[in-house]
Amino acid sequence: MCGIIGIYGNPNAAGMAALGMFAEQHRGQESCGMAVSDGKVIRLRKKMGLVKEVFTDDKLREMPGSLSIGHVRYPTKGSATEFNSQPHLVETLSGPCLALASNGDIVNYQEIRNYLEEKQVYFNSDNDGELLVKFIAYKVDKEGYDIQKAIKELMKRFRGAFSTVLITRDEMYMFRDPYSIRPMVWGKASNGAIVVASESCALDTLFVTERKEVPSAGIICVSKDGIKVFENGIKNYRVNENQCHCIFEHIYFSRPDSHHFGENVFEVREKIGACLAEMDEGLDVDYVVPVPDSSNFMGIGYARRKNIPLSLGLIRNHYVGRTFIKPEQTIRDESVRQKFNVLPNFFQGKKIVLIDDSIVRGTTIRKIVELIKLAGASEVHLRIGSPQVKFSCYYGIDTPTREELVANQISLEEIRIKSGADTLKHLPIEALRNCVTAPSDYCYACFNGDYPISIEKI
Ligand code: SF4
Known part of the structure; x- marks a missing residue:
């Protein structure tokens, strides 16, 4: 379980991300990180520790820009080290610099990693966030894909949970696995910024009044041209039409003041x-x-x-x-x-x-x-x-x-x-x-072993 945040369109994007991450601290307390773009450079800071320890006012001032992503981590794939912390940053040879933060786990991690390593893609961590961003970077660099097409390809090949936010120097992409296993909500803040978060309690902190779910297998691109929402483009991939939200988000993980999967957590x-x-x-x-x-x-x-x-x-x-x-x-x-x-x-x-x-x-x-x-x-x-x-x-x-x-x-x-x-x-x-x-739109696998996504080859 981790928490993600993304901010587009506010001159204090680092400060807003820090507030959002603080609201999501319950989702991960081992490490945290942030990447901020000023339009020319993406600056990255990630450390072991809590948000308030890692992102002091001084450190936030060193991260100017109007576009940011943040991550609080509780380790699943890869141990609790700074290398495995998110976001992950990649400079592509063909131009875009990519930073990515994700919540979830990739079931066929090793299969995709083998595929990329055979193509001389090197890894600095065992974290699935790095796998996601390096897959996109490879497709952009070596196969001439644009980012949206690379994300669609990712959705076809990656099995598992990934509520993900990605930035270039001047764009933000939000996307989510076809089953919507982990929560992911977005909306517009009262100061005009577009905000995406794991939980709506983080959006509330940032004065986002109208919140929406990122669609299953959807991609939302935010750029100077506005907001483009691409609904599920890979329907064929899905085993069935049901979503598989994690029921444990309601039972334990999420804050009671959050709303996702169509429910108020406290009411459940x-x-x-x-x-x-x-x-x-x-x-x-x-x-x-x-x-x-x-x-x-x-x-x-x-x-x-x-x-x-x-x-x-x-x-x-x-x-x-x-x-x-x-x-x-x-x-x-x-x-x-x-x-x-x-x-x-x-x-x-x-x-x-x-x-x-x-x-x-x-x-x-x-x-x-x-x-x-x-x-x-x-x-x-x-x-x-x-x-x-x-x-x-x-x-x-x-x-x-x-x-x-x-x-x-x-x-x-x-x-x-x-x-x-x-x-x-x-x-x-x-x-x-x-x-x-x-009830049919939920995963109950930790109780009944009925895994909605095949766990073979892990
Ligand atoms: S219900 Fe259990 S098995 Fe399914 S996603 Fe949640 S924690 Fe994992």
């Missing part, structure tokens, strides 16, 4: 909470306590449906990063305890429904239940707002291997015992499907 989470409550007829508890922050709205939905009080009994330290997106297990373990604390004297003798969005390795939830029981709760009923995660993701999320997923190691009852909860229930997949308006 409230519906999930209500569905969990419907499964608990007859369960008598004192409070619903969500694991903050991603489960807060599920907690609201549950409490409202059962007409019992919600309490924010667990407090999260926001200065510790997201547990799930810390790349090493040792760091992850320490973060859990540093990240959560309980309200003093709140849990003593109370019966609690504890809501969490998912169980992946089982590390986090075990420590949270332990914390609440130590604080005196008499019963903890654990409710999970998603089905059991049993399969890895190949479309932009660094889920563990199948063997590392706790749901593949032990039975549900053993997970309950290990977690320390008195009861444990997951949301069934059919109930999850009922929480979105177009």
